[in-house]
Every structure is written in structure tokens, then in C-alpha cells.
Amino acid sequence: MGILERMMSKSEQKKVYKKLSKSSIIVNLSVIFVIFIVLNTLINTGVLNRYYSTILVLILVAIIMSTSLNIGTGFLGQLILGHAGFMAIGAYTAALIGIALNDVIVNDFLFISRNLIIFVIAGSGAMFTASIAGLLVGTPALRLRGDYLGIMTLGFGEIVRVIITNLEITNGAQGLMGIPRLMTFPIAFWTTVIVVLIIYLFMSSRHGRAILSIREDEIASESVGINITKYKIMGFVLASLFGGLGGAVFAFQGGFLAPVSFGFIKSVEIFVIVVLGGMGSISGAIIAAIILTFLPELLREFDQYRLLLYSGLLVVTMLFRPQGLMGTKELDPKKQIRKVYRFIKKIIKKDINKGSDL
Amino acid sequence: MAILEVNDLTIKFGGLTAVDNFNIKVEDNELVGLIGPNGAGKTTVFNLLTGVYEPTDGTIFIDGKNTKGKKPSQIVMLGSSRTFQNIRLFKEMSVLDNIKVAYHNEMTYNLLSSIIKNKKFKEEEARANMVAIELLSVFGLEGYKEELAKNLPYGKQRKLEIARALATNPKLLLLDEPAAGMNPQETEELMDTIKLVKDRFKVSVLLIEHDMKLVMGICERIVVIDYGKIIAKGSPQEIRKNKDVIKAYLGE
DSSP: OOTTGGGSOHHHHHHHHHHHHSOSHHHHHHHHHHHHHHHHHHHHTTSSOHHHHHHHHHHHHHHHHHHHHHIIIIISOOOOOOHHHHHHHHHHHHHHHHHHHHTTOOSOBTTBOHHHHHHHHHHHHHHHHHHHHHHHHHHHHTTSOHHHHHHHHHHHHHHHHHHHHHOTTTTGGGOBOOOOOOOOHHHHHHHHHHHHHHHHHHHTSHHHHHHHHHHHOHHHHHHTTOOHHHHHHHHHHHHHHHHHHHHHHHHHHHSOBOGGGGSHHHHHHHHHHHHHHOTTOHHHHHHHHHHHHHHHHHTGGGGGGHHHHHHHHHHHHHHHOTTOSSTTOOOOHHHHHHHHHHHHHHHHHHHHHHHHHO | OOSEEEEEEEEEETTEEEEEEEEEEEOTTOEEEEEOSTTSSHHHHHHHHTTSSOOSEEEEEETTEEOTTOOHHHHHHHTEEEOOSSOOOOTTSBHHHHHHHHTGGGOOOOHHHHHHTOHHHHHHHHHHHHHHHHHHHHTTOGGGTTSBGGGSOHHHHHHHHHHHHHTTOOSEEEEESTTTTOOHHHHHHHHHHHHHHHHHHOOEEEEEOSOHHHHHHHOSEEEEEETTEEEEEEOHHHHHHOHHHHHHHHOO
């Protein structure tokens, strides 16, 4: 304290304070709200049938999974190849809690729907177990770097899958049945919005900057006073926590869980989304999640070529856009709206000018 | 009281004694140069001071506090800050964010306030912004604040690194070859910058440098080491005439 503070006056402080609070969050939230209303009416009126609404929820799951992995891989810069492991832990925890609560909570509470209550409880349980797993794996694993960390997390994902296959409570390889299918589009949508928003807000704070600086240069980061062990673990735990929540949404969507759906391939799928979208771009991960979930559904007939598509996409991305679709940039709806607005204004002006010429 | 006090600092790598019985005292607002031929152990001394290496023997006091057993990030909080021989900026982050990362420990808001963005968050972030812009303007970098750090020209990257080190609010600034790779004109400019920093921020500076013009020009006191041992101490005039120093640099 002292030297630096003296450099500015109180009034100057206030000026910057005002500028900071004038954020574009309100604009962005209203855009999200419009998207929600449009999609929700389309589903309610039956324009989008059950098949498409299922795909929509799967896209939302992919968005949660990829934005959460983005904390660990994109922002913290660590190679994590076992994200499906956290998803599995979250999914099974939520499913087991959901099955147990299904008979206990039968009525809506006041105006809160029963589905939401069960999901909130089960989802919190999923986040809890997944973050504990993240802490247990992350603490020793983050001593490793690069490929070695990749191998270790890959091993973790496989261990989780094998454990689930051999446990009785998870009904082993046969899969867990009878999970209440209580996932509705609104619940999934707003869960995703909240997750993305929290990650975005987190990344624009001092904690987020500390995590970014570790990706850029660990030694320099430590030399300006960042506790890199703490922030590495924090990033890893946050990634696993939201990964677990993604698993919970997934569990209540299908009503059935099998260990095979959380194999190595699932981890790679999520990883590819992050790489394609741009390591360290939240909006990039969202766009890539939409494309990479929707595309395979369109190409249902060529299902066995799905992995081929993934690897092909990765190769093409690495060749032509190694930084991913968005790089480290973010898509800001406010900016886009302003662009469109200016464009329209220009056209109108042109028309008026033309009018005066005549 | 001395800002930096080092007593009998020794480090051994296997059979090699890289730094042997190193003693130094840096007073408040003093500019001290550390010179020596290649491989003399200058950067090793810096790595010991910043906690990258654990000394085999000896003690280091920064602002009266022992650094023993502390991690580099904790030593920064005692009040010392450094730059690197080969620039280490956060390349893919903006110039402004580079400074704000270093201001991390001056802010206290927790994880929850960074998500709900309460008053404390906004005030502290606003303060961080102000400080960062002020610091950048001291170095003439305020026009580049939105630029990515990697896009700055070399000389400006050096300045940004010094600015970043200052953002941790240090009492002692450790500069590792700040003039490396600079042309004479840039070096001249750097000398002015270092003097300015010392006067304006009231910090003590310990710098390693090979450029004799810079060292002789601005240092108040010089310490010369060779093979990990101090061979001479004194003012620039004394060092210039010292027989041991001439021998170390030019041979017999």
C-alpha cells in the first residue's frame, strides 16, 4: 500500500468505478432470454418434436461439459483427457439421489416444480462428489505437466469407468435404469446459462486472471506473487465441479446410464469441442458444442464414421486455424447488435440520400 | 534498516559451489549493481533471493523478514520483485492485464464476490485499473494498454516487465540484465527509466548488468563476483581501478 494508492484521487476512482459497472451483461442476458423464449415456444407448440428437444438438451450438456473443461484446458493450460470421468461421477451421484428422492418428493412445493427441487438437490450432490474427486486427483496430478498430466487424467477417466462397471450400486455394466426423466428444456437451459455466466464472471476477476497467467508463464506468474499451486487446484476443481453438474443434467435426460457412455471417447469428444472452439474462449466452446453435437445427429446414417469426422475436423482445424474457431476471443452479442444497428442505419441513410438525388 | 540483508549465502550443486559466502546489504532507496564475468553466479544469486533455489547455507532478510522456507510467491509479498534476463511476459494477455495480474495480492475480494460482483469487487477492480493505467503512463505505455503483450516492440516489453514488477508494490526491485539485447539509444532510455523508477517509487534497486556504461552510469555502489565469490565492492570509481576486477574480466 502507499506509493501506488497516492497516485489517484477519490473522484478518479469513482469514474472508473462507474465505467466498470456499465457492463454489457444486461444486453447479453436479454439476448439469452429471447433465445430461450423462441426455443421454448417452438417446443411447446410442437414445431420441434421430442427428438429435437432431446438433441437440444444434449447440446446444452455438451456446452456445460466443454465450458467446464475450458477452465482446465483453455484457461489454465493443462492437458486434461479424463473429463468424462467427472461427468460419470456427477451423473451417477445425481441418478442415485434422484431415484431415492423420486418416491419422497411427489408434489410440487408451492410454485416450484417437483422436477426442479429434485434436480437442485441431486445436482448439488453431483457437484460435491465431482469436486471432491477433482481435488483428490488434481492435487497430485498437477505436479505433472503436459503429456504426463494428459496420461494421468486419461488413466483417471478409465479408472472411474472400470469402478462403475464393477460396483453393485451402479448396477455394473448392465447400466442404471429407472432414473426419473425429469429434465425439461427450461431447467437444462437455465442451468447452462448459470454455469456459463459463473465461469465468465470468474474469469474476469483477479482469480481468473491469476489462472490465465499460469497458462502464459508459470515462473513469471509465481514471481509476481501468484500462489500457483492454489490456483491450479482451484481451476481443476472448478472444472470437475461443473463437469459433474453436466453429468447430472445428462442423467435426468436419458433416464438410463451405462458405463460405456463415459469412456475415453467421451473425454476426447469434449476435448475436441474445446480445441475446435478455441482454447480459452467460452463462446468458442459454445459454438463448437452446438456444431459438434448437431452435426453427428444430422449424419445419423453414418454413425460409425463419427470418430473419423472428429479426427478429420481436428486435423483440418490444426492445419487452417490452429487457434480454434474463436481463438481466445469472445463473441459479444452487444457488439454484434451494434454492428447490425450501424449497418441498418447506413442503408437507411443511403436510401435517404438516393431519395434526395431524385 | 536495510531493505535487503544477505549473510554468508552459499549454494552447492553437487560438488560445485555456485555461490560462496555471499554478503550484501542494500539500504533504503539505494541503487546497487551486481556484475561479474559470464558464469560468475549472478543469476544464481537472484534465484536464491527470489526463492527459486533453496540456499545450502546462509540467511536472507528482506525488509527485516527471513525468507527461509518461503515460496517465491510468498517472498514477493515480503516486498521484493524481479524481472527476467529473457523477458517473461504474459504474452497472450493485454498489457493492462499483465499489470493487473501483478496487482493480485493488493486486492482482497474472495471467490464469491468475483461472481456476484459486489461493491468490494467493483471498488478494488476500479482501483486496480487506476493503478495499472498510472503505472503504464509512467513508462509511456498507456497507449498500448489494450494491445497483447507479445505485440509490443522489444524495448517496450522490457519496460512493461519493470512496470509489472512495480505493480506488486515492492520495496526492492531486482533487475536481471535489463539492457540485454538493447541498442545504445535504448540503453540510454532505460537508464533514465531506472533512475525515474527509483526516485518516483522510492524503491531500492539491485541490478545485474553486462553493459558497463549503464552500470557505471547509474549505480551508486557495485559488487563484483567471480566464481561465486565477491572479489570487490565499492563505488564505480573504485571498481574501475580495482586490480582483481580487471584481472577477472581481462585475465592476467
